[in-house]
Amino acid sequence: MLELRNITFEVPAPDGTGTRRIIDDLSLTIPDDRFTVITGPNGGGKSTLAKIVMGIETPTSGQIIFNGRDVTNLSITERANAGIGYGFQQPARFKGMKVKKLLDIAAGKKLPMLACNEYLAKVGLCSASYLTREVDKSLSGGEVKRIEIATILARDPKLAIYDEPEAGIDLWSFDRLTETFRDIHEARDGRSIVIISHQERIISLADEVILLVDGKIEAVDKPEVLMPTLGFVAKGIPGCQLTEPTELHLTEIPTTC
Numbered sequence: 179m180l181e182l183r184n185i186t187f188e189v190p191a192p193d194g195t196g197t198r199r200i201i202d203d204l205s206l207t208i209p210d211d212r213f214t215v216i217t218g219p220n221g222g223g224k225s226t227l228a229k230i231v232m233g234i235e236t237p238t239s240g241q242i243i244f245n246g247r248d249v250t251n252l253s254i255t256e257r258a259n260a261g262i263g264y265g266f267q268q269p270a271r272f273k274g275m276k277v278k279k280l281l282d283i284a285a286g287k288k289l290p291m292l293a294c295n296e297y298l299a300k301v302g303l304c305s306a307s308y309l310t311r312e313v314d315k316s317l318s319g320g321e322v323k324r325i326e327i328a329t330i331l332a333r334d335p336k337l338a339i340y341d342e343p344e345a346g347i348d349l350w351s352f353d354r355l356t357e358t359f360r361d362i363h364e365a366r367d368g369r370s371i372v373i374i375s376h377q378e379r380i381i382s383l384a385d386e387v388i389l390l391v392d393g394k395i396e397a398v399d400k401p402e403v404l405m406p407t408l409g410f411v412a413k414g415i416p417g418c419q420l421t422e423p424t425e426l427h428l429t430e431i432p433t434t435c
């Protein structure tokens with residue numbers, strides 16, 4: 179279980195006078211086995227909150243409790259060892275590092291080929307085409323994104339946070355990815371997933387949706403309750419009035435394997 183207690187994150191104000199509050203006295207509990215989606219307008223503080231949980235940003239005040247342990251002052255590595263995983267909105271590239279090696283490092287052991295195939299298949303990538311590729315700039319943005327998601331699957335943390343996993347991912351791979359998230363959720367093995375997303379198909383998978391606006395939680399509810407108020411298409415969900423199609427990022431050709 180993750181507990182955020184009165185988290186505030188401030189940065190120097192752009193005009194040099196005082197501070198700007200990005201996360202504003204936010205408290206939140208994410209129980210085990212929970213599939214949570216955090217959504218909200220651009221700049222609302224979603225990625226910042228995720229980075230605070232992972233230890234990439236340090237809160238100005240507040241406390242982070244993970245599985246009963248105060249992790250507020252722990253490093254990123256210590257938090258990773260405690261069971262928190264984070265997939266960046268814009269993942270890093272690792273020149274000289276092959277995909278296979280990256281998966282091994284994530285898993286903390288040398289993975290058998292079969293396992294690598296499975297992790298890559300879960301994100302819609304063909305292992306024969308990618309395992310020996312370097313995670314450098316020769317990979318497309320969507321490929322790097324999917325490889326990073328595969329490393330989190332390989333790591334299998336107790337709490338996995340994915341920052342806009344849909345960003346830059348083509349329609350076909352997105353389908354596969356949605357299935358993967360659904361499978362993890364249905365496994366109900368005590369793990370928690372937090373996904374930062376603007377995508378209605380991901381939001382609709384959630385047990386609970388958190389709407390984050392200006393660093394504050396504006397609403398927490400089930401997707402079928404919250405989605406109509408957010409203006410998403412919600413086919414088959416009673417009470418939804420809106421029918422505007424949502425956009426998928428169709429940026430790459432489908433992966434064939």
Ligand SMILES: Nc1ncnc2c1ncn2[C@@H]1O[C@H](COP(=O)(O)OP(=O)(O)OP(=O)(O)O)[C@@H](O)[C@H]1O
Binds near residue numbers: 220223224267
């Ligand atoms: N270290 C920092 N210094 C100054 N401003 C920051 C810092 N970190 C975040 N911000 C600002 O805080 C706001 C929230 O950023 P954040 O990336 O958390 O938003 P978000 O909700 O994830 O947005 P998006 O949906 O666009 O990804 C933005 O206006 C951003 O510019």
